[in-house]
Amino acid sequence: MGQGNSHEGLVFSKDPNHPANLICSLCKNFYTLGWVTGTGGGISIRHESHVYLAPSGVQKERITPRDIFVMDFPTKTYLRSPPSLKPSACTPLFMASFTKRNAGACIHTHSQAAVLCTLLTKGSTWSVANVEQIKAIPRPSTGGYYGFFDKLVIPIIENTAHEEDLTESLEKAIDEYPDTCAVLVRRHGVYVWGDTVWKAKTQAESLDYLFQLAVEMVKLGMDPAGPIAGAE
Numbered sequence: 001m002g003q004g005n006s007h008e009g010l011v012f013s014k015d016p017n018h019p020a021n022l023i024c025s026l027c028k029n030f031y032t033l034g035w036v037t038g039t040g041g042g043i044s045i046r047h048e049s050h051v052y053l054a055p056s057g058v059q060k061e062r063i064t065p066r067d068i069f070v071m072d073f074p075t076k077t078y079l080r081s082p083p084s085l086k087p088s089a090c091t092p093l094f095m096a097s098f099t100k101r102n103a104g105a106c107i108h109t110h111s112q113a114a115v116l117c118t119l120l121t122k123g124s125t126w127s128v129a130n131v132e133q134i135k136a137i138p139r140p141s142t143g144g145y146y147g148f149f150d151k152l153v154i155p156i157i158e159n160t161a162h163e164e165d166l167t168e169s170l171e172k173a174i175d176e177y178p179d180t181c182a183v184l185v186r187r188h189g190v191y192v193w194g195d196t197v198w199k200a201k202t203q204a205e206s207l208d209y210l211f212q213l214a215v216e217m218v219k220l221g222m223d224p225a226g227p228i229a230g231a232e
């Protein structure tokens with residue numbers, strides 16, 4: 001065991017639902033979806049007072065629990081730092097969802113559909129309406145979820161040279177869009193969070209479905225946020 005691995009109990013568990021195991025299995029899953037290819041993207045999980053983070057610049061689908069960083073959430077100090085690795089550059093962005101929204105997990109993808117949706121508009125939001133999958137997206141102001149006839153609006157922030165420099169604009173978007181569970185990053189990807197890791201996953205999947213659908217709709221000359229044809 002190298003230096004920095006003194007807290008093995010924090011990451012080694014036979015439980016497949018232990019956050020350190022989940023980060024590894026979900027990254028494999030996300031890799032097959034094209035969300036975390038070429039080291040981009042990732043996921044962080046907050047469980048009780050601990051935040052679990054992947055290392056930076058590594059092939060995310062090959063991470064093992066040995067590589068996982070653990071932060072003490074109240075003090076923001078690292079309890080476990082694997083030697084020769086740095087925590088994900090997305091850490092301050094994941095932390096924004098934990099501190100501002102009390103999220104239990106935050107997923108960052110480099111999904112091409114997400115990137116394309118940021119290129120379909122020069123504006124600061126992306127919208128979709130009247131699609132069944134919208135109903136999987138929570139709407140905190142109502143205490144429930146979006147309805148089929150609602151318009152879902154996701155803020156878009158501009159990309160920066162370095163991931164951590166996105167923090168201020170992501171925090172601003174979270175404040176300005178209290179109903180959003182995601183922020184798109186132009187020419188880069190999306191951050192999606194949820195109350196639990198499973199909610200974050202279903203919300204990220206639902207949003208990616210909507211991003212892919214919207215791209216196809218635009219190719220067919222349809223407006224993803226427009227009214228239902230014939231119902232105007």
Ligand SMILES: CSC[C@@H](O)[C@@H](O)C(=O)COP(=O)(O)O
Nearest residue numbers: 040041056057058088089090163
């Ligand atoms: C392909 S490099 C991508 C990184 O710059 C960044 O955008 C990213 O999503 C992952 O950062 P990382 O520090 O590897 O967790």
Ligand SMILES: [Zn+2]
Nearest residue numbers: 040041108189
């Ligand atoms: Zn990224």
